[in-house]
Amino acid sequence: MYQERIRSIVAKSVKLSKDINDIQDSDDLYSVGLTSLTTVNLMLSLEDEFDIEFDDNRLSRQTFESIAALNDAVEELSA
Structure with missing residues (x-):
């Protein structure tokens, strides 16, 4: 549902x-350059764009490993 907006944020x-x-939505973002430092920047950008806050239990590699995983997290946090 949010994949295109997430893609845009990841690209920026x-x-x-x-x-x-x-x-692809299921590709491992860490294998194409995402790092722990850039994950923080990405998280902050996603929080601003979607007016959400990632709670401590979502601050894991699994949450940020792919566009699909990010979409799932944003959907759940936006509900």
Whole structure:
């Protein structure tokens, strides 16, 4: 539901080794350049865009590993 907005935010927030349009929803973002530091920047950008807050139990690699995982988290936090 939020994949396109998330893709746009990822593209603006993180320098990846592949173009965002070449990344599938299930692809591992860490394998294309996401790091622990850029994850923080991405999280803050997502929080601002969707007016949400990632709680402590969502601050894990699994939450940020793919567009699909981010979409699931944003959907749940937006509900």
